[in-house]
Amino acid sequence: MSISARGEPDQMVISLGTRRASVIDDEPTASFALGTVILESVQTKSARDTFRPVRAVVEILRHSGGLMPRALLGGAFTPSEDEADLLIEVQTSGEGSTGKPSCKSHLWTPLIPGLPDEFARSVVDGFIRRPLPVGRIVVDRAGFDPVESSPLAFELAAELLAIVLHAMLMGGEVEQSARAAIEAWP
Secondary structure: OOEOOOOOEOEEEEEEOOEEEEEEOOOHHHOOOOOOEEEEEEEOOOOOOOOOOEEEEEEEEEOEOOEOOEEEEEEEEEEOOOOOEEEEEEEOOEOOOOOOOOEOOOOOOOEEEOOEHHHHHHHHHHHHHOOOOOEEEEEEEEEEOOOOOOHHHHHHHHHHHHHHHHHHHHOOOHHHHHHHHHHOOO
16 A cells, blocks of 8 residues: 555555455544553564565444444554564553544544553454564554444454555555455454
């Protein structure tokens, strides 16, 4: 993904039946005031090549039986040759986060910027399931719906974000990788 001729980040929307996801370089409206930070170190494989840092934001929306679980999550991955593990840093907006829906959605109505503490562990779990190479992932963008967001939605968003960042690192097909991940959702 790159910056378009209009100076805006490229955007990709994938629709597979009742499952939808968007991938964009960054979404500034998903920035939020820092509440707490969760850190977790995970053993992973080191990268054979030196990579550049990458950033992406993903948003997911699933229609299922009257529910529409949704989540927006973004961050930056910086590879490291000096570290032995993947360091996962999840920034949250605190306990019981509230606010106005001002985070731009590429799939539906605006979201509330932030990542409530109740979803942070699910984000870590999503990155553990799809670990990146040695380095540091910092999750610093998020948006949630006070009714429709769920731990599973954020876990799936984190897993999709890891897949997208890995494809970007490797110079692979981001859309193909994201599509395969969405098809595998429960």
